[in-house]
Amino acid sequence: xxxxxxxxxxxxxxxxxxxxxxxxxxxxxxxxxxxxxxxxxxxxxxxxxxxxxxxxxxxxxxxxxxxxxxxxxxxxxxxxxxxxxxxxxxxxxxxxxxxxxxxxxxxxxxxxxxxxxxxxxxxxxxxxxxxxxxxxxxxxxxxxxxxxxxxxxxxxxxxxxxxxxxxxxxxxxxxxxxxxxxxxxxxxxxxxxxxxxxxxxxxxxxxxxxxxxxxxxxxxxxxxxxxxxxxxxxxxxxxxxxxxxxxxxxxxxxxxxxxxxxxxxxxxxxxxxxxxxxxxxxxxxxxxxxxxxxxxxxxxxxxxx
Amino acid sequence: xxxxxxxxxxxxxxxxxxxxxxxxxxxxxxxxxxxxxxxxxxxxxxxxxxxxxxxxxxxxxxxxxxxxxxxxxxxxxxxxxxxxxxxxxxxxxxxxxxxxxxxxxxxxxxxxxxxxxxxxxxxxxxxxxxxxxxxxxxxxxxxxxxxxxxxxxxxxxxxxxxxxxxxxxxxxxxxxxxxxxxxxxxxxxxxxxxxxxxxxxxxxxxxxxxxxxxxxxxxxxxxxxxxxxxxxxxxxxxxxxxxxxxxxxxxxxxxxxxxxxxxxxxxxxxxxxxxx
Amino acid sequence: xxxxxxxxxxxxxxxxxxxxxxxxxxxxxxxxxxxxxxxxxxxxxxxxxxxxxxxxxxxxxxxxxxxxxxxxxxxxxxxxxxxxxxxxxxxxxxxxxxxxxxxxxxxxxxxxxxxxxxxxxxxxxxxxxxxxxxxxxxxxxxxxxxxxxxxxxxxxxxxxxxxxxxxxxxxxxxxxxxxxxxxxxxxxxxxxxxxxxxxxxxxxxxxxxxxxxxxxxxxxxxxxxxxxxxxxxxxxxxxxxxxxxxxxxxxxxxxxxxxxxxxxxxxxxxxxxxxxxxxxxxxxxxxxxxxxxxxxxxxxxxxxxxxxxxxxxxxxxxxxxxxxxxxxxxxxxxxxxxxxxxxxxxxxxxxxxxxxxxxxxxxxxxxxxxxxxxx
Numbered sequence: 019x020x021x022x023x024x025x026x027x028x029x030x031x032x033x034x035x036x037x038x039x040x041x042x043x044x045x046x047x048x049x050x051x052x053x054x055x056x057x058x059x060x061x062x063x064x065x066x067x068x069x070x071x072x073x074x075x076x077x078x079x080x081x082x083x084x085x086x087x088x089x090x091x092x093x094x095x096x097x098x099x100x101x102x103x104x105x106x107x108x109x110x111x112x113x114x115x116x117x118x119x120x121x122x123x124x125x126x127x128x129x130x131x132x133x134x135x136x137x138x139x140x141x142x143x144x145x146x147x148x149x150x151x152x153x154x155x156x157x158x159x160x161x162x163x164x165x166x167x168x169x170x171x172x173x174x175x176x177x178x179x180x181x182x183x184x185x186x187x188x189x190x191x192x193x194x195x196x197x198x199x200x201x202x203x204x205x206x207x208x209x210x211x212x213x214x215x216x217x218x219x220x221x222x223x224x225x226x227x228x229x230x231x232x233x234x235x236x237x238x239x240x241x242x243x244x245x246x247x248x249x250x251x252x253x254x255x256x257x258x259x260x261x262x263x264x265x266x267x268x269x270x271x272x273x274x275x276x277x278x279x280x281x282x283x284x285x286x287x288x289x290x291x292x293x294x295x296x297x298x299x300x301x302x303x304x305x306x307x308x309x310x311x312x313x314x315x316x317x318x319x320x321x322x323x
Numbered sequence: 324x325x326x327x328x329x330x331x332x333x334x335x336x337x338x339x340x341x342x343x344x345x346x347x348x349x350x351x352x353x354x355x356x357x358x359x360x361x362x363x364x365x366x367x368x369x370x371x372x373x374x375x376x377x378x379x380x381x382x383x384x385x386x387x388x389x390x391x392x393x394x395x396x397x398x399x400x401x402x403x404x405x406x407x408x409x410x411x412x413x414x415x416x417x418x419x420x421x422x423x424x425x426x427x428x429x430x431x432x433x434x435x436x437x438x439x440x441x442x443x444x445x446x447x448x449x450x451x452x453x454x455x456x457x458x459x460x461x462x463x464x465x466x467x468x469x470x471x472x473x474x475x476x477x478x479x480x481x482x483x484x485x486x487x488x489x490x491x492x493x494x495x496x497x498x499x500x501x502x503x504x505x506x507x508x509x510x511x512x513x514x515x516x517x518x519x520x521x522x523x524x525x526x527x528x529x530x531x532x533x534x535x536x537x538x539x540x541x542x543x544x545x546x547x548x549x550x551x552x553x554x555x556x557x558x559x560x561x562x563x564x565x566x567x568x569x570x571x572x573x574x575x576x577x578x579x580x581x582x583x584x585x586x587x588x589x590x591x592x593x594x595x596x597x598x599x
Numbered sequence: 600x601x602x603x604x605x606x607x608x609x610x611x612x613x614x615x616x617x618x619x620x621x622x623x624x625x626x627x628x629x630x631x632x633x634x635x636x637x638x639x640x641x642x643x644x645x646x647x648x649x650x651x652x653x654x655x656x657x658x659x660x661x662x663x664x665x666x667x668x669x670x671x672x673x674x675x676x677x678x679x680x681x682x683x684x685x686x687x688x689x690x691x692x693x694x695x696x697x698x699x700x701x702x703x704x705x706x707x708x709x710x711x712x713x714x715x716x717x718x719x720x721x722x723x724x725x726x727x728x729x730x731x732x733x734x735x736x737x738x739x740x741x742x743x744x745x746x747x748x749x750x751x752x753x754x755x756x757x758x759x760x761x762x763x764x765x766x767x768x769x770x771x772x773x774x775x776x777x778x779x780x781x782x783x784x785x786x787x788x789x790x791x792x793x794x795x796x797x798x799x800x801x802x803x804x805x806x807x808x809x810x811x812x813x814x815x816x817x818x819x820x821x822x823x824x825x826x827x828x829x830x831x832x833x834x835x836x837x838x839x840x841x842x843x844x845x846x847x848x849x850x851x852x853x854x855x856x857x858x859x860x861x862x863x864x865x866x867x868x869x870x871x872x873x874x875x876x877x878x879x880x881x882x883x884x885x886x887x888x889x890x891x892x893x894x895x896x897x898x899x900x901x902x903x904x905x906x907x908x909x910x911x912x913x914x915x916x917x918x919x920x921x922x923x924x925x926x927x928x929x930x931x932x933x934x935x936x937x938x939x940x941x942x943x944x945x946x947x948x949x950x951x952x953x954x955x956x957x958x959x960x961x962x963x964x965x966x967x968x969x970x971x972x973x974x
Contacts, residue, residue, distance in 0.1 A: 045433065145547060200592065286446075489679070
């Protein structure tokens with residue numbers, strides 16, 4: 019770039035120096051900590067590089083082929099998708115129901131509504147790893163409280179965390195427990211934004227029970243919020259790691275292996291940096307698609323107002 | 324009619340309370356177990372409350388494992404990250420809103436693109452880089468990867484954009500340097516953004532397990548979640564009372580802050596829907 | 600003395616300021632008057648050092664200050680929005696410029712101020728100065744308040760206090776009264792005028808309100824579309840406008856303008872027949888202010904009233920002269936109360952007629968008198 023004499027004059031150089039001192043550190047940090055590493059991950063994913071090794075080979079798409087053909091690799095992908103597929107809709111339905119309930123309670127007892135909101139939001143503020151160890155106690159196959167409670171109504175106790183067919187759903191249940199509060203708050207914000215005249219209008223127009231009003235006013239008006247919550251929940255579920263690492267470490271027999279956990283295990287337990295990078299790239303692309311959808315929704319949401 | 328209304332209220336409130344009880348069950352159980360004597364923790368019959376409060380579990384939690392150390396590590400790491408994030412993000416956000424310069428669009432583009440990158444993605448190269456610099460297994464390894472907070476820049480930028488240009492000009496005429504304007508005028512005005520960002524950052528990094536698991540191996544450097552896992556693995560099967568006491572202590576700081584400053588806390592975490 | 604020499608500012612290839620030349624004498628009260636978008640605020644920002652000229656020279660006492668930042672120029676500015684720091688008390692708002700100038704970076708650190716004797720001394724001195732200024736502006740009671748707890752007029756005073764406190768070379772005012780209601784505006788105008796007399800400093804005042812500019816200033820620079828059209832004391836501006844644009848802009852009611860063609864020194868117009876002091880070859884625009892036309896019982900001109908606006912104290916009339924030409928008349932409340940449709944008689948003072956060249960709009964330096972009058 020050619021600089022004109024004006025841009026090289028003393029005040030302009032001083033201005034440029036000031037700008038550099040303000041925006042320079044952040045720009046440098048973004049490059050070194052975000053963008054260069056992201057590019058490197060993509061590069062590593064085409065190699066067989068191992069942490070500590072002195073050399074590596076280019077292996078083309080081998081890592082990706084392994085991930086999608088190898089049984090354990092495929093497990094991580096399908097488990098993650100299944101986990102998201104369970105957590106996302108259930109968390110949304112529960113949190114919407116809770117939000118509607120809390121909203122209606124707030125019309126006759128705001129204090130009670132606040133207390134309920136607090137209770138449901140608690141898991142969001144809690145340290146997930148700590149709570150996972152509590153779940154481990156609750157879910158103990160022989161002496162855990164959960165099995166004792168369901169035993170009261172005659173259901174036999176389950177091996178929640180060591181039954182291959184059950185473990186992923188157990189983790190998903192914890193995932194739902196963890197996200198309901200967050201989604202409820204988002205839904206509550208969406209609900210309060212609905213003008214009350216709309217309900218009056220709907221009532222005059224003949225929607226005289228709660229059910230009709232929900233379908234004519236609440237649900238359509240919540241549309242943007244719902245889409246937003248959907249994608250936020252999906253992105254968060256895709257990142258499931260803490261519960262897996264604390265409770266199952268992907269087991270038994272990879273039955274609860276997920277993408278981020280597999281990335282961690284392959285890279286930092288088995289030191290297969292190349293393969294782990296390929297998992298990272300797949301995870302990144304999935305999250306990227308979701309987040310870009312979310313950004314578009316957010317933009318749309320702004321236009322609604 | 325009125326009776327029907329009260330009935331429907333009672334039913335929905337009952338269901339909400341049941342749901343809340345399920346949500347709060349782990350918290351209740353954590354406290355209950357942490358106060359139970361060892362022989363009451365695993366029993367055939369359901370016993371919700373301890374027969375007597377076994378405070379000794381908390382004493383053991385602090386003596387058997389360096390729990391203080393974990394908590395102090397958590398504070399050092401969270402404060403270190405938050406302070407550096409703010410020091411780096413705030414001037415940049417100011418430059419992006421109140422100044423014109425070449426490459427502004429590029430920097431802004433980097434911020435928006437950075438929002439799309441989950442921090443898990445950069446783990447492998449950062450691990451490699453830190454090991455090259457012989458920084459692994461140190462506070463630096465726990466703090467440095469997070470100092471470039473694109474979310475912080477984004478959030479502060481939105482606040483700074485609302486500051487009238489006259490105010491910044493007045494400060495310039497009053498003799499403030501650009502750096503002084505950032506810290507004496509712009510930053511104090513963005514206090515709500517700073518609070519929200521602090522909540523977001525501290526919650527994320529106090530609770531994070533992924534990176535501490537990768538970056539440090541010595542127990543002396545463990546953050547609270549990492550420490551809990553050390554605790555559990557070392558004391559496997561023997562002392563659940565103290566383990567529950569430890570989880571209660573690790574969970575307490577954020578939960579207490581949440582209970583005391585709910586509005587700020589919820590806002591801090593939901594404003595950040597863009598980045599989880 | 601502040602001098603601007605062919606100062607130009609270009610935004611997006613368009614000149615916002617086009618070769619501005621202006622001299623502002625030391626201690627004068629100079630107004631930049633013009634409609635919004637004329638470039639007057641840009642000019643003020645360049646004077647303050649908040650914006651850089653694209654070309655031209657800016658001299659403070661003969662010294663080129665183009666490369667000096669706002670801080671180094673020692674100029675104070677009062678903004679239209681007051682620009683008070685919302686998170687600071689009135690005391691801190693007024694004291695900030697003092698602290699920034701008198702104390703070093705180290706001395707300003709919160710803890711150091713308490714420990715370092717030199718910092719403590721300076722802080723105490725600054726505190727006394729802030730209190731002196733506050734007393735002068737009647738702000739003593741409000742020192743601990745935040746700007747959000749002040750009324751518009753009080754905010755305005757704090758903004759002035761912040762400018763006053765550090766003894767600047769010049770004060771710049773950017774439409775400082777436009778956010779106040781009419782009554783307060785008059786009061787603040789007097790205070791600013793008093794302030795100018797007390798301080799004896801150079802005041803540069805940007806406004807679109809000619810009443811403010813005319814009543815406050817020693818000299819007024821009328822600006823339009825990036826040009827300065829005339830620089831003159833208010834009386835000259837009104838009595839001898841340099842061109843039709845200034846004539847049209849200055850004055851309570853829009854001036855009547857009419858193009859006529861002289862024959863030698865003879866000037867036959869709908870306003871009457873006049874004689875020019877010298878012959879002029881080319882079209883002439885006659886300018887006649889509505890307030891210089893009087894409604895009389897018996898006058899040389901006659902017309903029909905088409906509109907009446909009673910304004911309290913005087914009446915604005917549109918009078919259609921017989922030729923189908925409309926004349927705006929501002930009539931002092933007199934014995935005659937005209938109504939729409941009435942036929943009225945008018946008289947004109949020929950010495951109040953302004954002459955402009957038709958092709959350029961510039962003032963024509965000629966005298967005019969009624970035909971038949973003795974020279």
